[in-house]
Amino acid sequence: MDDPRYSIGELSRRTGLTVKAIRFYSDRGIVAPSGRTASGHRRYDVDALARLELVRTLRELGLDLATIRKVVDREAALPDVAEAHMRALEAQIHVLRLRHAVLKAVTRRGSTPEEITLMHDMAKLTEEERRRLIGDFLDATFGGLEHPGFAGVARSMTPELPESPAAEQIDAWVELAELAGDPDFRALMRRLAERHDAGPRRDPIADVRVAVAPALTSGIDPGSPEAARIVAALTARHRPDDLLAWLDIVDDSRRERYLELLAVINGWAAPDSLAPAVRWLSEALRAPDQRCAP
Incomplete structure (x- = not known):
C-alpha cells in the first residue's frame, strides 16, 4: 500500500496551490503536517489534502483567512458562512454594476x-x-396639505432605480436627484400643489388636453376666431385668471423634465408633453379678443 503522506511538492501538484502558499497555511496551523522525514521535511496526509482543497476553494470565493480557519476547524457551519459571503458578494456586484453604468453614462455624455x-x-x-x-x-x-389624492400622486412621482440600472437610468437618476434638491423647483411644485389644495376648483389638465389637442392638430392660430371659441368653452369651466395662474406654473420645462426622467428610471412609457397645449392656450388667452372675454 502506498504511503498516504505527501510532500509539499506533491500537495502542490494535486491542489494547484504553490509550495509557498501551502507552507503559509501550514505555518499558520490551518493545514498541519502529519509528520516529518528524518531530514526534517514536512509530510501531509489525505486529511491535509482535503483541507487544502477546501481552503483553495474558499479563498477563490473571497473568504478571509480567519473565516476559513473556522470553517476547516468546524467552528463555523459552511452553509452559514456561504450565505453571509453570498450577501456580501451581492452587495459588491450591485456596486460594480452601478459603477459600470456610471462609466457608460460618462462615456456617452x-x-x-x-x-x-x-x-x-x-x-x-x-x-x-x-x-x-x-x-x-x-x-x-x-x-x-390635505387633498386626499396627494398620497397617490406622491407615489406616482417616486423613482425606483433598479438594482442593475442601464446607463440611461443612471443618467436620469442623477438629473432627477439634482432637480429634486433644487429649491426653486421645490417652490414651483409646492405652488402647484397648494393651488390644487386651495379649494374645489377642477384641475384644468384634462380639459386643456381635450380642448386644445384638435387645435394643435388642425394648426389653428391662437389669435383666430376659432381659438376664441375654444377659449370660451374652457373659460366657461375655469375662470380666466385661474387658467392663467395655472399656466404660469405648469409652463416650466423642469416640471415636464421631472416626469420624463421618472419614466426613464421606472421603465415607463414616455409621458405625453403638455407643453405645446400650454403654450398655445397661454397665447390664446392673452390674445386681445380673448382678454376681453367675460
Whole structure:
C-alpha cells in the first residue's frame, strides 16, 4: 500500500496551490503536517489534502483567512458562512454594476470631472438614502396639505432605480436627484400643489388636453376666431385668471423634465408633453379678443 503522506511538492501538484502558499497555511496551523522525514521535511496526509482543497476553494470565493480557519476547524457551519459571503458578494456586484453604468453614462455624455464626481456620488447612494432624498422633495411639495389624492400622486412621482440600472437610468437618476434638491423647483411644485389644495376648483389638465389637442392638430392660430371659441368653452369651466395662474406654473420645462426622467428610471412609457397645449392656450388667452372675454 502506498504511503498516504505527501510532500509539499506533491500537495502542490494535486491542489494547484504553490509550495509557498501551502507552507503559509501550514505555518499558520490551518493545514498541519502529519509528520516529518528524518531530514526534517514536512509530510501531509489525505486529511491535509482535503483541507487544502477546501481552503483553495474558499479563498477563490473571497473568504478571509480567519473565516476559513473556522470553517476547516468546524467552528463555523459552511452553509452559514456561504450565505453571509453570498450577501456580501451581492452587495459588491450591485456596486460594480452601478459603477459600470456610471462609466457608460460618462462615456456617452462626455462629462466633466465635476459631473463624473456628482454622478458617482448619486449612483452609489443606498436605496434608503435615495428614498430619503426623494422623500424630502415630496414632503416639501405635499407636506401639510390635505387633498386626499396627494398620497397617490406622491407615489406616482417616486423613482425606483433598479438594482442593475442601464446607463440611461443612471443618467436620469442623477438629473432627477439634482432637480429634486433644487429649491426653486421645490417652490414651483409646492405652488402647484397648494393651488390644487386651495379649494374645489377642477384641475384644468384634462380639459386643456381635450380642448386644445384638435387645435394643435388642425394648426389653428391662437389669435383666430376659432381659438376664441375654444377659449370660451374652457373659460366657461375655469375662470380666466385661474387658467392663467395655472399656466404660469405648469409652463416650466423642469416640471415636464421631472416626469420624463421618472419614466426613464421606472421603465415607463414616455409621458405625453403638455407643453405645446400650454403654450398655445397661454397665447390664446392673452390674445386681445380673448382678454376681453367675460
